[in-house]
Amino acid sequence: MEAFLPFYGRRKGRQLGNTSKRLLEELLPAYLVPDNTSEPSKLFTNNPRKLYLEIGFGGGEHLAMVAKNHPENAYIGAEPFLNGVSSFLKYCQNEALKNVRIWPDDIRLQLSSWPSECLDGIFIMFPDPWPKIRHSSRRIINKDNLAAFARLIKVGGSLRMASDHASAKNWILSGMLENPYFDWTAERPDDWNVQPHDWPETRYMRKALKEGRKPAWFDFKRVLVEPS
Ligand SMILES: C[S@@+](CC[C@H](N)C(=O)[O-])C[C@H]1O[C@@H](n2cnc3c(N)ncnc32)[C@H](O)[C@@H]1O
DSSP: OGGGOOOOSOSOOSOOOHHHHHIIIIIHHHHBOOTTOSOGGGGOSSOOSOEEEEEOOTTSHHHHHHHHHOTTSEEEEEOOOHHHHHHHHHHHHHHTOOSEEEEOSOTHHHHTTSOTTOEEEEEEESOOOOOSGGGGGGSSSSHHHHHHHHHHEEEEEEEEEEEOOHHHHHHHHHHHHTOTTEEEOOOSTHHHHSOOTTSOOOHHHHHHHHTTOOOEEEEEEEOOOOOO
């Protein structure tokens, strides 16, 4: 059933150069998350202290940096855009990253086979904004995806997002604030207006700043909801 989920983003961009093709052919297999993975933490040999997922890692700048800064943790990155996957593989090669795995496709195809509370957090940096109401079902923060994220993130874990797009900032906040499984950790405007020191920048963030758009940073905590 899930295999027919429509994906509206790009899977390919400019033609891949020989280095990118070689990385996809030769290096990607060592990093791949298999279909229908049932124990994502078992994909790693470093006995990870914590396991995180980044959805839509783009060129992989953020994912590479958090993985490099935290060798004690493990990170799964999902990105269907092959040019982005090959860019991230360059970091994997240059930094000899051992604590990352890659799902080069729509993350929704994986989530239902993962066990509840298997993640310490999810990152979604600069999601596609889909500003038109008729495209709202394509937004990554929607009821179905939030229910899946709430099932997968441990109580006390985090869902971190950033966006520079006015409409996306609104739908992120309104979707999150009406969801009982997540609490917004912000206490003052600087908590969403200032880039936290441990959130590495991304390509879309750099583009936004260059074009004069101000990003917002959202950090939500997964909370316990007592059955009523
Ligand atoms: C606007 S780009 C941001 C890329 C990167 N995070 C950055 O900040 O530079 C959004 C990315 O999310 C990816 N994406 C969208 N829906 C996705 C899904 N269901 N699963 C995995 N990735 C997805 C797209 O392919 C795209 O590369």
